[in-house]
Amino acid sequence: MTPADDFPTAPVLLYDGVCGVCNSAVRTILRHDRRGTLLFAALDSDFARETIARHPELAGADTAVFVRDAGRPSETAYLRSTALLQVAAYLGGWWRLTLTAYVIPRVARDWLYERFATVRYRIGGRHDTCPIPTADVRNRFLDSAYG
Template identity: 50%
Template sequence: MPTSSPTKPRQVLLYDGLCGFCNWAVRFVITHDTQGTMYFAPLQSEYGNQVIACHPWLATVDSVVLVETTDDGIEQVFVRSTAALRIAAYLGGWWRWLTLGYVLPGFLRDWLYDAFARMRYRLFGRYETCLVPSPDIRARFLQV
């Protein structure tokens, strides 16, 4: 795994590499990531499989997964709306306003997230294989 910058915790965004919306969202995060410290990996990658092996409950999760590792090596995993809100907080600036979503109860946020997730392939398409990142950002992708 690549070493991260001094900014901790290290964050890895796992996403559905076959989902058109998910790929768009990763490009969006990369574009707006002023810190440049977040890494990415498709859920279908070797790295994604390793995370799922360490957290078996993720095998049934069809969602964005945010893995944060602190300086002392403690790994925390966030999914669905909580992962999305933590990413908004990470991006900072105007995106931090999206964290107002925390005022909604988690079950309601996740219900809304899941409702959108069920439609994402119809709305944004599905790829047959994971897209290969361009050379200028490839270093931020783990085992693609």
């Protein structure tokens, strides 16, 4: 295993890199991230594959994944609606209002998430490849192709 020093200290959001809705969400997060530290990796990136290998429950997952403490013994991966709520908590400010959704049972939140996920390409389109981030935020994407 790679030493923990080789892993990012900031949280990482794994997302569907070819999904138009997902890419729009990433751009929105980048605009609202006051700390400027949240990192991103497409689900088909090396970083995501390594993370998924450490978490068997993520195998075959085609969903947002919020990763805290990547590569450390305390590494935690949050899926689906909980991943999005973790992003909201990270962003802080008025985004924290969405945390009231925690009163909805996870199974119901995830059911709604999955219903939306099944139509996301029809709503936001699908890219042939993962769009390349702009130079000013490229360092926040964990993919060697962008470096």
